[in-house]
Amino acid sequence: MRIMVQKFGGSSVKDADRIKAVARRVINAKEEGWHVVVVVSAMGDTTDELIAKAKQITARPPRREMDMLLATGEQVSIALVAMAIDSLGYPVVSLTGAQAGIVTDNVHTKARIQQVGAERVRKELNDGRIVIVAGFQGINAENDITTLGRGGSDTTAVALAAALSAEVCEIYTDVDGVYTADPRIVPDARRLDDISYSEMLEMASLGAVVLQPRAVEYAAMHGVRIYVRNSYNNNRGTYVQEERVMEKDMVVVGVAHDTNTAKISITGVPDKPGVAYRLFSRMAAENINVDMIVQTTKADGLADIAFTTSRDDAQKACEIVENVKNELNAESVRLNETVAKISIVGAGMVTNPGVAARMFEALAEENINIHIISTSEIKVSCLIDEDRIKDAVRAVHAKFGLVAATA
């Protein structure tokens, strides 16, 4: 059984016309002989509208009830997509996350998939039906509805592809694939034919929002081949898979940036063991993702710590840091919400010295100040002022020669 998973995001199902277009695309794959499983997100701005409804009731809705509320968004989408396919004469069935056997842990609003018992999906495929599955949602051991957090539909698609041993997991979006930089900022950015899981993971984590990082991680772990495509056309897309065909001299594959980031600093902390543990274990307990971290020690036996979180988590992170400040008699806590992160990514970087230096050079030439630097084997990130991010992306993109060849 040759199985294909196709995932369509919110903009691909935002109205009746787009839903009908999705139906035709799904049917094309079916006509080509595929068994098709379709994962869909909530229509357009539905999730934001539901969140607004909750906020009208209370500023602090319980997370379990948020999941009960938000899960309706995808349920509406799957029903409508199934109707569209049925109206074109093809057998189809829609399934909620629970019905599709997406079992998660108990962390409401940010649940992780633990197991995919896709029996019902397999049975429906065997019966010749196209199967439409609600993305973003699952069920925990208590039979309560959970959601996977923003972008979770990608993870649903990849997890189903893994469980069903699908040949490919097509992720439809509103761009042609993965680019060397955001084409809205760098008009001559180039679409990549291939990218490796680890490179994609860095790109995704770093704000190139084509794919959810968790989905890429899951795909790498289970060897799921992802094909990122444009739902508005039939252009070639980008394959995300293990063996990237390394393009000539392409040390850096892309420049990513992320403006959903905030910097929190605490100064004058006693420089002794356990301080970082105290701070960041509490962040973890509150499910706050911390990104860049730097610690510097000063001559007076005191240290400064700075780190970044998403802006959604910044207030909560600040409260935690304030508590730690009081416990440790530290000097001060500061929050800066007008920063942004720029990163270069490339698996070839590890064997090429001087790549980071070229990035810093590009930023210096533009007179852009760097707050924090963070590096891994395949990426270099710099935190800078938000109002310079576009200049930074263009300059770095040009410095590494990523521009598209002119026709």
Next chain:
Amino acid sequence: MRIMVQKFGGSSVKDADRIKAVARRVINAKEEGWHVVVVVSAMGDTTDELIAKAKQITARPPRREMDMLLATGEQVSIALVAMAIDSLGYPVVSLTGAQAGIVTDNVHTKARIQQVGAERVRKELNDGRIVIVAGFQGINAENDITTLGRGGSDTTAVALAAALSAEVCEIYTDVDGVYTADPRIVPDARRLDDISYSEMLEMASLGAVVLQPRAVEYAAMHGVRIYVRNSYNNNRGTYVQEERVMEKDMVVVGVAHDTNTAKISITGVPDKPGVAYRLFSRMAAENINVDMIVQTTKADGLADIAFTTSRDDAQKACEIVENVKNELNAESVRLNETVAKISIVGAGMVTNPGVAARMFEALAEENINIHIISTSEIKVSCLIDEDRIKDAVRAVHAKFGLVAATA
């Protein structure tokens, strides 16, 4: 454990303010020492909006997918009501129909409850929580979501009350209770303190839309005491229960009317056995409820049959009748969608001769023509032209002396 079930319809949860009012009312009952189970409908016009979404995709959405779609309406409501109660500091949990153990048959969009396995509800009550259940929905043996049809939330509430042996099932609506006639048409109509199940059943079937007939039937079968109340005030309401305290000389308790009705006639049918069976078994197979039926035989060995259905079903019923016409070589089929039904109801009617005659007298005095008459032990119904329905209700209401006593 003293359990109260409270049911709130769509207008009672139509916006954030009304939802907060519901939360306060629920908490009042909790403070009085009740274990409270709350059943809610979809907010305001949500169900109509969802139907409109489906119609944009296809004129004939599969019923299974309609249920998948429509069930989201109540799911949004339960999450928001739970959030409102939580924000006031009371432990609460929302449950979908499936989670609450509402098991139905397979008739999508018009499913009937077969079983209520309220284990989870009982467990949550025992843990001290207020339990919010999605009305109108259930799950069938295949684990597919079903809905109970319009007004199905009443049935959910009564079925839960029966399964939990609740002392009372309060049904909140936007009027003070059950009236002797629709107060919008008859301003001096009177609220009844009590009404029996069978009387309420007739009133409900006949278009007094305070309670869904199926819910009243279920309540009668399981002896569930219903209290119909106004969600906007604390006025006395109407009890629906077995032993009605018969009011002095009150042979007729109310006048009901129904404008959602259509008349279909087939003329010149061979007058032989099996014709009615052929016609109405097909209606049943298509889940079309047929209400009044009359058959008249003419001298030429031919018969005319006329019957009524709801206007939603009229087109489909007509198609069936057309097929039967062709099979039997009957003369003609006619559809009249501008009719309405007026009915008088009262358990005392069976022992009081001449009640029907007084109704016909009232209609004759108003010069109102009667299309079809239908009677049962506790009701008399007449089908008339829709444009005379208000005159008819007022005249019959006055004829039976149902007007409220002036203070």
